[in-house]
Amino acid sequence: MICTKCNSEIPEGEQCLHRGQMLCEDCYLEMLEPPRTCDVAAVHGAKLARKMAGQEGTDGLTELQKNIYNYIKEEGPVTAEQIMNKFSLSKIQMERNFATLRHCELAHGFRDNGKVLIKIWGEDTQGKMDIAD
Structure with missing residues (x-):
């Protein structure tokens, strides 16, 4: 799976769904707490x-x-x-x-x-x- 924000590969089970976007953990945390x-x-x-x-x-x-x-x-x-x-x-x-x-x-x-x-x-x-x- 690929992060929709940074395009990095996300290991299986570590993807985060946020407002319809599949994100890696770093991008997810950035969205929650910039x-x-x-x-x-x-x-x-x-x-x-x-x-x-x-x-x-x-x-x-x-x-x-x-x-x-x-x-x-x-x-x-x-x-x-x-x-x-x-x-x-x-x-x-x-x-x-x-x-x-x-x-x-x-x-x-x-x-x-x-x-x-x-x-x-x-x-x-x-x-x-x-x-x-």
């Missing part, structure tokens, strides 16, 4: 957990998340598409990793002339409007 970058409870929880673990900066992030952070720091502000292209990420992979950076208050989105850009948390955007990612 990443939320602007989540006050997640930010509070991440900050508290990092503080209790003595983590600062990129401590505790995956290698990919550290690489994304460093890319934003070196090249930023950047678009989500630039990050997706640089690291060969799907939109959902980008969103999940960015959500982690956002919840840890390491990266943030802002609008510049209608275009959404991503910057390192706390960097000046010369009066541009920060957005609820």
